[in-house]
Amino acid sequence: MSLLATVAEEAVSGRTTVENFIDFAYLISAIGFIMSLKWLSHPSTARKGVKAGEIGMLLAIIGTLMKHEIVEYRWIAIALVIGAAGGVPLALLMKMTAVPQRTAFSHALGALAAGLVGTAEFYLHGDTLSKVALTAIGFEVVLGYLTFTGSLMAFGKLQGFITGKPILYPGQNFVNLGIFGASVAIAGYLVVNPTAAHLFPWLIALTLVFGVFLIIPIGGADMPTVIALLNGYAGLSASAMGFALDNKLLIIAGALDGTSGLILSIIMCKAMNRSFTNVLFGGFGAVAQSKSGAVEERSVRSISPEETAQMLENSDSVIIIPGYGMAVSQAQHKVRELYDALSKRGVDVRFAIHPVAGRMPGHMNVLLAEADIPYDRLIDMDEINSEFPQTDVALVIGANDVVNPSARTDKTSPIYGMPILNADAAQTVMVVKRGMSAGFAGVENDLFFMDKTMMLFGDAKGYIADVVKELSGVHAGH
Amino acid sequence: MDDSLTNSLYVFVLAAFLGYQVISRVSVLLHTPLMSLTNAIAAISLVGSLILAGSAQAPYATVMGAVAVAASFANVVGGFLITDRMLKMFKTREPAK
Numbered sequence: 001m002s003l004l005a006t007v008a009e010e011a012v013s014g015r016t017t018v019e020n021f022i023d024f025a026y027l028i029s030a031i032g033f034i035m036s037l038k039w040l041s042h043p044s045t046a047r048k049g050v051k052a053g054e055i056g057m058l059l060a061i062i063g064t065l066m067k068h069e070i071v072e073y074r075w076i077a078i079a080l081v082i083g084a085a086g087g088v089p090l091a092l093l094m095k096m097t098a099v100p101q102r103t104a105f106s107h108a109l110g111a112l113a114a115g116l117v118g119t120a121e122f123y124l125h126g127d128t129l130s131k132v133a134l135t136a137i138g139f140e141v142v143l144g145y146l147t148f149t150g151s152l153m154a155f156g157k158l159q160g161f162i163t164g165k166p167i168l169y170p171g172q173n174f175v176n177l178g179i180f181g182a183s184v185a186i187a188g189y190l191v192v193n194p195t196a197a198h199l200f201p202w203l204i205a206l207t208l209v210f211g212v213f214l215i216i217p218i219g220g221a222d223m224p225t226v227i228a229l230l231n232g233y234a235g236l237s238a239s240a241m242g243f244a245l246d247n248k249l250l251i252i253a254g255a256l257d258g259t260s261g262l263i264l265s266i267i268m269c270k271a272m273n274r275s276f277t278n279v280l281f282g283g284f285g286a287v288a289q290s291k292s293g294a295v296e297e298r299s300v301r302s303i304s305p306e307e308t309a310q311m312l313e314n315s316d317s318v319i320i321i322p323g324y325g326m327a328v329s330q331a332q333h334k335v336r337e338l339y340d341a342l343s344k345r346g347v348d349v350r351f352a353i354h355p356v357a358g359r360m361p362g363h364m365n366v367l368l369a370e371a372d373i374p375y376d377r378l379i380d381m382d383e384i385n386s387e388f389p390q391t392d393v394a395l396v397i398g399a400n401d402v403v404n405p406s407a408r409t410d411k412t413s414p415i416y417g418m419p420i421l422n423a424d425a426a427q428t429v430m431v432v433k434r435g436m437s438a439g440f441a442g443v444e445n446d447l448f449f450m451d452k453t454m455m456l457f458g459d460a461k462g463y464i465a466d467v468v469k470e471l472s473g474v475h476a477g478h
Numbered sequence: 479m480d481d482s483l484t485n486s487l488y489v490f491v492l493a494a495f496l497g498y499q500v501i502s503r504v505s506v507l508l509h510t511p512l513m514s515l516t517n518a519i520a521a522i523s524l525v526g527s528l529i530l531a532g533s534a535q536a537p538y539a540t541v542m543g544a545v546a547v548a549a550s551f552a553n554v555v556g557g558f559l560i561t562d563r564m565l566k567m568f569k570t571r572e573p574a575k
Contacts, residue, residue, distance in 0.1 A: 033519050033522075034496060034500065036519065037497070037500045037501060037504070037512075037515070037516070037519075038503075040504050040505075040508055040512055043508065043565070043568040046511065046568070047562060047566070050558055050565065053518060053519055056519075057558070060522060060524070060525055061524065061528070064524075064525045064528045064529065065528065065532075069529050069532070069533045070532030070533060071532065071533060072532050072533075072540075075531050075540055075543070075544040076528060076531050076532050076544070079531060079543075079545070079547035079548040079551065080547060082552075083547060083549065083550070083552040084551060084555050086548070086552040086556075087551065087552035087553065087555030087557075087559070088555055088556065088559065090552065090560075091555070091556040091560035092559060092560075092563065096564075096567075099510060099514075102560070103510075103513055103514060103517065106514075106517050106552075106553050106557060107517065109549040109553050110517065110521055110550060110553050112546070112549050113521075113523045113524070113526075113527050113545075113546035113547075113549040113550040113553075114526075116530075116546040117526040117527055117530050117543070119542065120538070120539040120542045120543065121530070123539070124535050124539055132482075132483045227513070231513055231516060231517065234520045235520045238521075238522055241523055241526045245525075245529070246482055246486065247525060247526070248485075248486070248489050249525065250525055250526065251486055251489050251490050252489060253519050253522040254522065255490050255497055256493060256496070256497040256516070258494065258497070259497035260501045260512060260516045261513075261516065263498065263501050263502060264509060264512070264513065353506070360509075360510060360513065361509035361510060361513065362506065362507065362509030362510035362512070362513075363510055365507045365508070365509070366510045369564070369567040369568045369569070372569065374569055374570050374571040375568045376570055377571075378507060380506050
């Protein structure tokens, strides 16, 4: 197309053919993302959803590369290669137990991208941009950088680089709110006075520090909520970028992700009977730990793998309750062997999944699916809770607070009001546990001291392996 | 409010409502794949990163854009791949056993 023709066409319609094509590609892309999430509603259509998302993203990339603003492709090509080289191994070589930290890490990457684009946009065009665009950049930068360091902290905690326990000090909330207030104030001031660019580095620094401080007081048990929340923030920062660049596709995709993260974190909060503010400012574990020291010694019944095998074999129905401990000891494959051995003997084995079991929403489901346990055996808390009284054995593997009956009765308990799995209603309760330490919330668990509870002391993986060995050694049938 | 902001706000609010409706229906089973999928979709910030990296406005902007492209493209590739890898694992019982 000659320059003259282009100019003439633009004069008539105000737009070029290429621009129309790009807009169309973006529209299809947005539809792809929506269908992608819609198809994720059921495992049978979910993989089709991934395809729809991929097509959406491909169209978005092609459309963007055709934009007339893009005049140089060299750095883009290099960056795409580096990105792919980093992203592929991160996805394919990662162990499934490491999915929570991978998720946190990728939130950090996405948020960093949003922060950088917002920053460059401000330095390039800050003095000519409208108040609307500046406000959008403010949101983008604040959300981007706080999610960046916040997610890195979450990653460090999940990976074990930093202690998973909450770190608390007096006046912490005051300090955090002060830092956050200061960065919001600077962002607001810059919207009104964009020429005060010397303040921008302070905005970045304060926001980065706030992200770190925000996660320091958060304990491992609250990670599912926090990861979901950071997921939402990453989405919202993309949406803010859309407002800054006046790009509808970014706004839509960001809004979809933002709501997804917020919905998940609300579900997680409900599953712990806590409010957002309580998760973010509560410092859960540490408060309770001081209390648990006062509890006197009580006796528990412990049994051997051999006895465990016999009891399981002679039952008709077993509900297995997995928790983070199962993930830590990588016991999911042994659990699957146990499931097979018992199913072969005609025992009905199901899994009860508490929404906050593990370190991220749906963590247990993924681990059990990885071990080839059919997903129709994984039952949600609300559905399975009424079935415990008719169940012979509730087998708790590496879970603690989610089966603690004091959540129902003890008003002084930090987990009071949290919906729990009614393991205590089963005929017999078995708990695989390393030792008698209190749960993450630091609360004594009365379940362990009930007459019908057997403690199976040992590492989850090793203990279940022993039980499976017993089961395969014993002649079939009972 | 200018027109483009009004339009953008409409789009945002409607997309958020749509997101709420669609995501509330996602099976609890699939909440982890949901997070990795939305993570891949949130990497749509790649669009802004590409424009920044390719528009040759200033050397520092190009470098920042290139870093942003690498970061968000890692999420695009990694996010979709790991979501698919997880979803592949969700199976029902093998028929007739």
